[in-house]
Amino acid sequence: MNRIRCLVFNAALGPLDYRVPEGVEVEPGSVVVAPLGPRQIIGVVWEAERLPATEVPANKLRPILHVLPVPPLPAPLRRLIEWCADYYVAPLAAVARMALSSSAALRGGGTVTEYRLTGHEPARLTPQRLQAIDLLHDQQATIRELAEIAGVSEGVLRGMVNTGILEPVLVDSDRPYPEPDPHFAEHDLSPDQRGAADRMVTAVKAHEFQPFLLDGVTGSGKTETYFEAVSAAIEAGRQVLVLLPEIALTQSFLKRFEARFGVAPVSWHSSLKSSERRRAWRQVAFGEAKVVVGARSALFLPFPRLGLIVVDEAHEISFKQDDGVRYNARDVAVMRGHFEKVPVILASATPALESLQMAEAGRYERLVLPARFGGASLPEIHIVDLREKQPERGRWIAPPLVEALKERLERGEQSLLFLNRRGYAPLTLCRHCGFRFQCPNCSAWLVEHRLSRRLACHHCGHEVPTPERCPECGEPDCLVACGPGVERIADEVAEIVPEARVALVTSDTLTSPAKAAEFVEMAANKAIDVIVGTQLVTKGYHFPDLTLVGVIDADMGLEGGDLRAAERTYQQIAQVAGRAGRAEKPGEVLIQTRHPEAAVIAALASGDRDAFYEAETEARRDAGAPPFGRWAAIIVSSEDEAEAKEAARAIGGTRPDFNDVMILGPAPAPLSLLRGRYRYRLLINARRSSEVQKVIREWLEPLRFPPGVRVAVDIDPYSF
Ligand code: ADP
Ligand code: ZN
Numbered sequence: 001m002n003r004i005r006c007l008v009f010n011a012a013l014g015p016l017d018y019r020v021p022e023g024v025e026v027e028p029g030s031v032v033v034a035p036l037g038p039r040q041i042i043g044v045v046w047e048a049e050r051l052p053a054t055e056v057p058a059n060k061l062r063p064i065l066h067v068l069p070v071p072p073l074p075a076p077l078r079r080l081i082e083w084c085a086d087y088y089v090a091p092l093a094a095v096a097r098m099a100l101s102s103s104a105a106l107r108g109g110g111t112v113t114e115y116r117l118t119g120h121e122p123a124r125l126t127p128q129r130l131q132a133i134d135l136l137h138d139q140q141a142t143i144r145e146l147a148e149i150a151g152v153s154e155g156v157l158r159g160m161v162n163t164g165i166l167e168p169v170l171v172d173s174d175r176p177y178p179e180p181d182p183h184f185a186e187h188d189l190s191p192d193q194r195g196a197a198d199r200m201v202t203a204v205k206a207h208e209f210q211p212f213l214l215d216g217v218t219g220s221g222k223t224e225t226y227f228e229a230v231s232a233a234i235e236a237g238r239q240v241l242v243l244l245p246e247i248a249l250t251q252s253f254l255k256r257f258e259a260r261f262g263v264a265p266v267s268w269h270s271s272l273k274s275s276e277r278r279r280a281w282r283q284v285a286f287g288e289a290k291v292v293v294g295a296r297s298a299l300f301l302p303f304p305r306l307g308l309i310v311v312d313e314a315h316e317i318s319f320k321q322d323d324g325v326r327y328n329a330r331d332v333a334v335m336r337g338h339f340e341k342v343p344v345i346l347a348s349a350t351p352a353l354e355s356l357q358m359a360e361a362g363r364y365e366r367l368v369l370p371a372r373f374g375g376a377s378l379p380e381i382h383i384v385d386l387r388e389k390q391p392e393r394g395r396w397i398a399p400p401l402v403e404a405l406k407e408r409l410e411r412g413e414q415s416l417l418f419l420n421r422r423g424y425a426p427l428t429l430c431r432h433c434g435f436r437f438q439c440p441n442c443s444a445w446l447v448e449h450r451l452s453r454r455l456a457c458h459h460c461g462h463e464v465p466t467p468e469r470c471p472e473c474g475e476p477d478c479l480v481a482c483g484p485g486v487e488r489i490a491d492e493v494a495e496i497v498p499e500a501r502v503a504l505v506t507s508d509t510l511t512s513p514a515k516a517a518e519f520v521e522m523a524a525n526k527a528i529d530v531i532v533g534t535q536l537v538t539k540g541y542h543f544p545d546l547t548l549v550g551v552i553d554a555d556m557g558l559e560g561g562d563l564r565a566a567e568r569t570y571q572q573i574a575q576v577a578g579r580a581g582r583a584e585k586p587g588e589v590l591i592q593t594r595h596p597e598a599a600v601i602a603a604l605a606s607g608d609r610d611a612f613y614e615a616e617t618e619a620r621r622d623a624g625a626p627p628f629g630r631w632a633a634i635i636v637s638s639e640d641e642a643e644a645k646e647a648a649r650a651i652g653g654t655r656p657d658f659n660d661v662m663i664l665g666p667a668p669a670p671l672s673l674l675r676g677r678y679r680y681r682l683l684i685n686a687r688r689s690s691e692v693q694k695v696i697r698e699w700l701e702p703l704r705f706p707p708g709v710r711v712a713v714d715i716d717p718y719s720f
Helices: 075-087 092-097 103-107 127-135 143-150 154-162 191-206 222-235 247-261 274-285 296-300 329-340 353-360 399-411 486-496 513-524 565-577 599-606 609-623 641-653 692-700
Strands: 003-008 016-019 031-036 039-046 111-117 166-172 210-216 239-243 266-268 291-294 306-312 343-348 365-369 380-385 414-418 427-430 447-449 454-456 463-465 479-482 502-505 530-533 546-551 588-593 629-638 661-674 677-687 710-715
Touching: 003 031, 003 092, 016 031, 075 092, 075 296, 075 329, 103 274, 111 274, 127 143, 127 154, 143 154, 154 166, 191 210, 191 222, 191 343, 191 365, 210 222, 210 329, 210 353, 222 239, 222 247, 222 306, 222 343, 239 296, 247 291, 247 513, 266 274, 291 296, 296 329, 306 329, 329 343, 353 365, 353 609, 380 399, 380 599, 399 414, 399 486, 399 546, 399 588, 414 565, 427 447, 486 502, 486 530, 502 513, 546 565, 565 599, 565 609, 588 599, 599 609, 629 641, 629 661, 629 692, 641 661, 641 677, 677 692, 692 710
Parallel strands: 210 343, 210 365, 239 291, 239 306, 266 291, 306 343, 380 588, 414 530, 414 546, 502 530, 546 588
Antiparallel strands: 003 016, 003 039, 031 039, 111 166, 427 479, 447 454, 454 463, 629 677, 629 710, 661 677
16 A cells, blocks of 8 residues: 555645655655646645545656655644644645745755855945945845845845855754753742642643633743743643734843743744744654744744743734735644643633633633732723813823823833824824825724825835825825824924933834844933833733833724624733733823723723623624524625625525524625735624534535635634
């Protein structure tokens, strides 16, 4: 029996059967190179009985060419891949692909040639070479990567190698990482921490599946607590995966990890250079990398000896992937724990309602850290009713917050102002003719970024320089900014307290891990008085001298019909409030709102989290929303509007008829034009117990669409 069935990474092809030549050994999970017509493809050997059969007769089978020198994808990972494909209604090959790295990584380790600047600069340089020298400082990567960073062709860079401006460096992509030491710097835990840590450590040692909800107020020391479980896993010779929501956060995490375990963990995220990616993937696959901290994609790394998974800030919406395979990393992490038979820790001060519900149902074990570590108290929260205490004309910071800011500055303490909107103003219009700047690729307005003097679309990245004149009526100096963004708030702070040192923290300013590290350093050294930031500053950071948090507009997130709007607002504000008063000095939070009576705001003001979750639970139950019912979306898109509409109608026209499944639409999706594609959507609401995936699969399977049409299924969608 030398017939094998392989998953191949070509969306149009199902599994393919091959023959294994005499003397070649393969097993399920082996990564192989096989012929496909005149070409070669990479495939993963799978248990044949778990895939649909193919019909090629045995004597027509072509032999695989060779087996790649990496360990087979482990069985628990294969089961996870199957589960994801099934649950998220995604092609199996598309999910499996997330577990593999580049073909270079698969073909073996060894040395890679990277290049860096030598410092030698000839007197006369072409503009392109000058640009490259400017942009490649401190960079070391392959020619292809450098070309991308510098925005020049590979040819230009090769010329620079020949003239000695760039030099080659040999990098061993298989050099091992230093090992974390579980006992490097152990902390004494508080009794609450100890209790929680013991439960998690016991589960790690028992090597059993157990989800934990580590539910601790901001500053309660959740990180130090789960570090005990990490330590136990390392000591048991196992690997650990820690998922974090944002790369910008990892810098402070890396530092803390290093302080506790002596070395930094291995990082995995989308902006790794290819040599780093290759090294990390291989070291994980061979069981050498002990602790990996990564973005959601790290979930599919082929750990052979996983002992623990941690999802930090587990409530974060960035764990939800919204294109390609649309999965929720928090939920997939729990499933991976299930297949690997290891504990999974979901840590958060503001857990998702779904997670709390699982704890209530006894599926997750809830571990509570009720107080801040070291006796620090939670900040006092005050509401600023904007209907009574209005900011001056054209300003957004109301008098009580102005006073509080000045007070902090006099006392030499830090303040943080939060507004979840990048740029200077969300809408720019011509005061003469009313013209508004719209994105040509999306149904969205362009947002003014005054620092970079550009108007930008926050959905597709389209940018234009801010014009001097209105493009419609030609009038000069006629553009008015409507509404605030963080850049505008930073300007306002500079007017109110000109002597303050202000730091703007958004994804436009913290563009690299180095910039993020620089910010943390400056804030910790008190080189910053006022931080003005978006949701990037709401989490993770711990600045002892920060005593004031101002929420510029608490109502912003509540507009629009998003199912999770209230929960998200609660989480964001509770998290940002949690940055205040984390050490000896007590903190204060001022929340500016026009709706002090809204349930979310009232709960924040009274600090009554349970009241909020209870109200939210009732609202969700009434709406048949998760965790009580399920929602799914089918999104149909095409560059051709008529084609998208037609395809959506065709799907709508064949809707299945089930009692417990309600189907709404098709209707234009909330962003009806996104990145140049017109989008229509059908929404499906069903009972918790109904097999909504099966319904959708059987519904869509017989339908055929023109090649330009994409049909995506989103199970448990986040954006409504
Ligand atoms: P959380 O993640 O729950 O918001 P952190 O883990 O950031 O809280 O902890 C808050 C602060 O308390 C950090 O500065 C952390 O280093 C410190 N801390 C927590 N637990 C301990 C401990 N057992 N010993 C010493 N310092 C601790
Ligand atoms: Zn756009």
